[in-house]
Amino acid sequence: MINPPNYHVAKSSSGWDVEMDAIGVYPPMGLLYIAAYLREHTDYEVGILDAIVDKLSYEQIGDYAGEFKPDLVGVTSFTLTFYDVMQTIKAVKKACPKTHVCVGGPHTVFWSEEIASKPEVDSVLRGECDITFTKLARALDSGGDITKVEGIVVEKEGGIIKNDDVGIVKNLDELPPPAFELVPYKKYYSLNSKEKSIAVIISSRGCPFRCSYCEVFNKFYRSRSIENIMQEIRLYYQKGIREFLFFDDLFNITPQRVIDVSNGIIEEGLRIRWTFRGRVDQVTEEMVAAAKKAGCTLISFGIEDYTDEGLRRINKNITTEQVLKAVNTVRKHGIETSTNWIIGLPWHKSENDVMELLKFAKKVDSTYAEFTILVPCYGTQIYKEGLERGVLKESVWVEYVKNPQPDFLIPLWGEHLNREKLSYLYHKCYLGYYYRPSYILKSLLKIKSPRELWRKTDAALKVLGITSRVGGR
Numbered sequence: 109m110i111n112p113p114n115y116h117v118a119k120s121s122s123g124w125d126v127e128m129d130a131i132g133v134y135p136p137m138g139l140l141y142i143a144a145y146l147r148e149h150t151d152y153e154v155g156i157l158d159a160i161v162d163k164l165s166y167e168q169i170g171d172y173a174g175e176f177k178p179d180l181v182g183v184t185s186f187t188l189t190f191y192d193v194m195q196t197i198k199a200v201k202k203a204c205p206k207t208h209v210c211v212g213g214p215h216t217v218f219w220s221e222e223i224a225s226k227p228e229v230d231s232v233l234r235g236e237c238d239i240t241f242t243k244l245a246r247a248l249d250s251g252g253d254i255t256k257v258e259g260i261v262v263e264k265e266g267g268i269i270k271n272d273d274v275g276i277v278k279n280l281d282e283l284p285p286p287a288f289e290l291v292p293y294k295k296y297y298s299l300n301s302k303e304k305s306i307a308v309i310i311s312s313r314g315c316p317f318r319c320s321y322c323e324v325f326n327k328f329y330r331s332r333s334i335e336n337i338m339q340e341i342r343l344y345y346q347k348g349i350r351e352f353l354f355f356d357d358l359f360n361i362t363p364q365r366v367i368d369v370s371n372g373i374i375e376e377g378l379r380i381r382w383t384f385r386g387r388v389d390q391v392t393e394e395m396v397a398a399a400k401k402a403g404c405t406l407i408s409f410g411i412e413d414y415t416d417e418g419l420r421r422i423n424k425n426i427t428t429e430q431v432l433k434a435v436n437t438v439r440k441h442g443i444e445t446s447t448n449w450i451i452g453l454p455w456h457k458s459e460n461d462v463m464e465l466l467k468f469a470k471k472v473d474s475t476y477a478e479f480t481i482l483v484p485c486y487g488t489q490i491y492k493e494g495l496e497r498g499v500l501k502e503s504v505w506v507e508y509v510k511n512p513q514p515d516f517l518i519p520l521w522g523e524h525l526n527r528e529k530l531s532y533l534y535h536k537c538y539l540g541y542y543y544r545p546s547y548i549l550k551s552l553l554k555i556k557s558p559r560e561l562w563r564k565t566d567a568a569l570k571v572l573g574i575t576s577r578v579g580g581r
Contacts, residue, residue, distance in 0.1 A: 111136035112196040116514035120481040132298035140286030170199035185215035191512040234259040235274035303351040320489035352382040360386035363395035370402035388434035408446040414468035444475035452482040
């Protein structure tokens, strides 16, 4: 299984952009779960290539495939790296022409038929592939009918065959722990982490909310049991990992869930650091106090806009008052915060609107802030509105999927602010937030190790648009 490189990520900005490795490099969790299920339920030899963490070229990927001689290759596909995905697949097919190549991942939600029609692709799997990929492997091994596999899409002589029973895992506790030992797990890191290495845990799947800019494949929210989560933490802990990132779309669906996880960590006597992503309207004093006692060091919140009206229009279902209260509550207990903000929303009509967003972000004053230009993702409510109003053209995405090009420029909501202006404001938000003298001083006082200093200096130089040669990751 292969996590393709990200050398040619589609861009929203026409100029400066945050380099992804400045923020962190994280394990390909989907592949780790699939590999674990394969190994538990079959006797197949399983390998994983993470071309991002190992900085592999297409040619090196082809060389690895040629040495491994796989019968089946699974490739994770994201829309914004689809050029890299196809170059990876071509390298595999060149080295192993008879190998069956299956594509999965978020990109297949809307574009499965277009992917399946490409000559280098043998099949596409939609949905959660933890179990269905094993079913595909068994069908190929036995000469069975692969079109019976849930969520599969293949091209035959008569055209596209699509199985509409999309794969989904209803009980997450039935899945074995991810096979992290198949990747160089000690190489993964986060900008915000204090330790040299981190582990990523996904303790739930799905999101029941309907934010207009977000497209989550499955709204069906499912949570793993506390004991199941603790089992995974123990496995990493035994390998020497002491810092954990919970990568759920929504970790604190209720405050009690955070309290339960915190109590599990406390009862085990584990001295760890951990972070999670959550909602401001599900923050309570009791929850934050329990998380702090259990070693939580950072909570990340998706805020996105700066007015109650704007938050209502993106269906966020939170208020600016809740934002300020939640961040202040977390800060009071000595936990760091990170906030996410979107510029270029349809009602951001001028530079002043974006500067007002930056002003509110400074008022919130989270430890970290991440700004992004609105990407009207295919299939989202905002995307559909853009098509109806003639602001966006579906043909741009269709042509990209049919013929992916390197460094593709993502279609933006350019009704009021064009790409050049948004790119300028994007950079200005980062500079305006992070290069405040008070912020710099506070950040320097918090640094505890040379490694942390190197990592944050590296990120700071990249925000300025300088390619850093600082080492020590």
